[in-house]
Amino acid sequence: MAKDSELEKNSPDKVSDKSSDKKSKSKDDKKKPAKKKKGIVKYFKDAKAEFKKVVWPTPKETTHNTVVVLVMCAVAALFIFGMDSLFGLLNGLLFH
Numbered sequence: 001m002a003k004d005s006e007l008e009k010n011s012p013d014k015v016s017d018k019s020s021d022k023k024s025k026s027k028d029d030k031k032k033p034a035k036k037k038k039g040i041v042k043y044f045k046d047a048k049a050e051f052k053k054v055v056w057p058t059p060k061e062t063t064h065n066t067v068v069v070l071v072m073c074a075v076a077a078l079f080i081f082g083m084d085s086l087f088g089l090l091n092g093l094l095f096h
Helices: 002-009 018-053 058-095
Strands: none
Touching: none
8 A cells, every 4th residue: 555655656647846846856966977877887788798699700701701892892993994984085086
């Protein structure tokens, strides 16, 4: 029964007078830095837990992926060079 009366006192539906609002605000202001501190600690603990879940690539996979990226960069560079040369040649033929 005591729990029910405590719930009624803390109920958000119940309108309270201004003096109790001032008290609750001052209590909330004091608690905010502590929550922030706990939030930061929780954030880093969660980040550490997530890093443990990560499946890191093997050195062989890393080497393979690096080679694929370098080859694709070379192909893209050759394509852009070819298009630039073609448009430069067409520009020279048409406007000179």
